[in-house]
Amino acid sequence: MKLFQIRGGIHPEYRKDITSEKAITTMPMPSLLYIPLQQHIGAPAEVLVSVGDMVKKGQMIARNQGAVSASHHAPSSGCIKEITEVAAPHPSGLPQTTIILEPDSKDEWGDPMEPISDPFAADPRVIHERVAQSGIVGMGGAAFPSAIKLNLGEQKKLDTLLLNGAECEPYLTCDDRLMREYADEVIDGARIMAHALGTTKVVIGIELNKPQAIEVMTKAASAFPSVQIASVPVQYPMGSERHLVQAITGLETPARKLTADLGIVVHNVATARAVHHAVRFGRPLVARVVTVSGGAIREPKNVLAPIGARVADLVEFCGGFSARPESVVNGGPMMGQPLPTLDAPVVKGTSGILALTAEEINDRPTSACIRCGNCITICPCGLSPVEMSAFIRKDNLEMAAKLGVTDCFSCGSCSWVCPSHIPLVHYFNYAKGALRDQDNERRKNERIKTLAEVRTIRIEKAAEAKKAALAARKPAAGAAPAAATGEAKPATEEKANA
Amino acid sequence: MSGILIAIGSLTLIGLTLGTILGAAARRFAVQEDPLEEELKAMMPGSQCGQCGYPGCGQYAAALAKGEAKITLCAPGGKPLVEALSSKLGVTADLSDMEEKVPEHAYIKEELCIGCTRCIRECSTDAIMGANKLMHTIIVDACHGCSKCVKVCPTDAIIMVPYPETVVNWHWPKPETAKANTQVKPEVAHAH
Numbered sequence: 001m002k003l004f005q006i007r008g009g010i011h012p013e014y015r016k017d018i019t020s021e022k023a024i025t026t027m028p029m030p031s032l033l034y035i036p037l038q039q040h041i042g043a044p045a046e047v048l049v050s051v052g053d054m055v056k057k058g059q060m061i062a063r064n065q066g067a068v069s070a071s072h073h074a075p076s077s078g079c080i081k082e083i084t085e086v087a088a089p090h091p092s093g094l095p096q097t098t099i100i101l102e103p104d105s106k107d108e109w110g111d112p113m114e115p116i117s118d119p120f121a122a123d124p125r126v127i128h129e130r131v132a133q134s135g136i137v138g139m140g141g142a143a144f145p146s147a148i149k150l151n152l153g154e155q156k157k158l159d160t161l162l163l164n165g166a167e168c169e170p171y172l173t174c175d176d177r178l179m180r181e182y183a184d185e186v187i188d189g190a191r192i193m194a195h196a197l198g199t200t201k202v203v204i205g206i207e208l209n210k211p212q213a214i215e216v217m218t219k220a221a222s223a224f225p226s227v228q229i230a231s232v233p234v235q236y237p238m239g240s241e242r243h244l245v246q247a248i249t250g251l252e253t254p255a256r257k258l259t260a261d262l263g264i265v266v267h268n269v270a271t272a273r274a275v276h277h278a279v280r281f282g283r284p285l286v287a288r289v290v291t292v293s294g295g296a297i298r299e300p301k302n303v304l305a306p307i308g309a310r311v312a313d314l315v316e317f318c319g320g321f322s323a324r325p326e327s328v329v330n331g332g333p334m335m336g337q338p339l340p341t342l343d344a345p346v347v348k349g350t351s352g353i354l355a356l357t358a359e360e361i362n363d364r365p366t367s368a369c370i371r372c373g374n375c376i377t378i379c380p381c382g383l384s385p386v387e388m389s390a391f392i393r394k395d396n397l398e399m400a401a402k403l404g405v406t407d408c409f410s411c412g413s414c415s416w417v418c419p420s421h422i423p424l425v426h427y428f429n430y431a432k433g434a435l436r437d438q439d440n441e442r443r444k445n446e447r448i449k450t451l452a453e454v455r456t457i458r459i460e461k462a463a464e465a466k467k468a469a470l471a472a473r474k475p476a477a478g479a480a481p482a483a484a485t486g487e488a489k490p491a492t493e494e495k496a497n498a
Numbered sequence: 499m500s501g502i503l504i505a506i507g508s509l510t511l512i513g514l515t516l517g518t519i520l521g522a523a524a525r526r527f528a529v530q531e532d533p534l535e536e537e538l539k540a541m542m543p544g545s546q547c548g549q550c551g552y553p554g555c556g557q558y559a560a561a562l563a564k565g566e567a568k569i570t571l572c573a574p575g576g577k578p579l580v581e582a583l584s585s586k587l588g589v590t591a592d593l594s595d596m597e598e599k600v601p602e603h604a605y606i607k608e609e610l611c612i613g614c615t616r617c618i619r620e621c622s623t624d625a626i627m628g629a630n631k632l633m634h635t636i637i638v639d640a641c642h643g644c645s646k647c648v649k650v651c652p653t654d655a656i657i658m659v660p661y662p663e664t665v666v667n668w669h670w671p672k673p674e675t676a677k678a679n680t681q682v683k684p685e686v687a688h689a690h
Contacts, residue, residue: 038665092668392672426673433669440667441601448642449544451623456546456554 042068056110169332
């Protein structure tokens, strides 16, 4: 398959060999499971159970609400112990509403949804519905509700489903193992998704540093002419949706547009497997593979963990810490976020838990910029990190926005390459957050203005109506005080009645 | 040769005629409006709360444009508005007595509400829901934190509360590079 070059990028030490030969192992069911209502982009789900309820594995315990949301299911059978605020798996460590489930060790499935016997003959809408009911979100890390992405075929003309098996983050091997061990399931899921999207072609992008996965997947795909495997070069951040699309099709996704505008929808390989389970067996998403790795972990592993297991449970299953971790990271070392507490649960978007030692982090004091321009050369989005960070440092967010800071997707390549150890990507994370705040503020102000204007108009109208009513009811002396005390609304009604 | 002269001549004539018409129209139909006033009005919160002492945002903007009002009068606009106004108008303002206010919204302690509807009449953005002798509540999305309702409540049931910080609206703080120079470990430990 012909491939295209992507701009910039870096070649960090991958350290995937720590876990790449470790087969996926199922962890024992922890004593408690913590299922947050918000594990995805969008509105938090709505609780369907109350404390003391007995639930079966796979039973929906929180339903999606609003346009963008995802439902959540019991990862095991047991009793709802508490619904309370628990620290989120988020760098802020802020609390969020979480359902605490005490598994009863039976791990009994409830009545499963009816399997869709021939998904390729089914209406795409049936598949969308099933994916939404199964609470499937993007499992590469962003956790965007998958059903919405599968609906894109109704609004846009699509030709390709691109399955993302690039896994460009160092350390992580969960997708690699998944493809090697469950290639048939991944490909079946991908074909079902392609049918739901209405695309004719499936391309599975895998980085060349996973030769076994490429081999197994090619073999599994050989039976289906519509499924192609593309081995893409090893170059961080190849696994970014936009960059993978560019490497495979040569098309660059414009800023603030979707890859779907180019006719391509990208899904993660683990998401495809979840779709396979939901459609073929009627089983919702209740567990995922997590790479537990890093220099401070005694026995790094690829763990099949139930959603809601605490990070501490996973670490314990992997033999605990062999050294004091300097930082525990949720996700990969490049784009992952530090976890402030080990009590946070594994959620649907958790691809890795890394306990990194001080040497691996290699934190060094920041010095002045030497204008080497490396960050500009490697920026995969074609931005100018040095300039943007200088403006942000001086609180000139407006200029940073003009230079395109909102197009930065925080891959961290600039911070990695900077010889002066300037926390470039931290500046951009801050700026993007602050700009979003400003934007929300502006939108709110506009709404407030409209509300105030509408109220002024209403009051004016009511006053006029009152005057008219008074004029009509001559002599008006008696009516005036009564109308003056209440809100002017009744006056309008009076007029309408008269 | 004469063809080109006719063309140039006629085009010049058309140009002159149209130019004269446009020029005359611009004078005849000119709108007497201070552009500065419009700009200032756009900067105001626009909720017409009247806490500046003027009937509404438009009047305050007009007074500002004429240089008759202080720039520190707008309560909902707060410090950011004063800063914006001072750079716009080239006026320096004493910001020291203006506290850094975190965004707030009104909150009704429902057990104290007697349903008098006074706050409803006071609210300039229709952010309070309720009826006579029935409990009231604040529609947080519509409240802009002017705190006028707090003052009129006879039972002190309304308080101003800051917006809660959640995982949805949280964002990274600005990195402190100056500090990182002296500290062994920066406060945001990140895995790069």
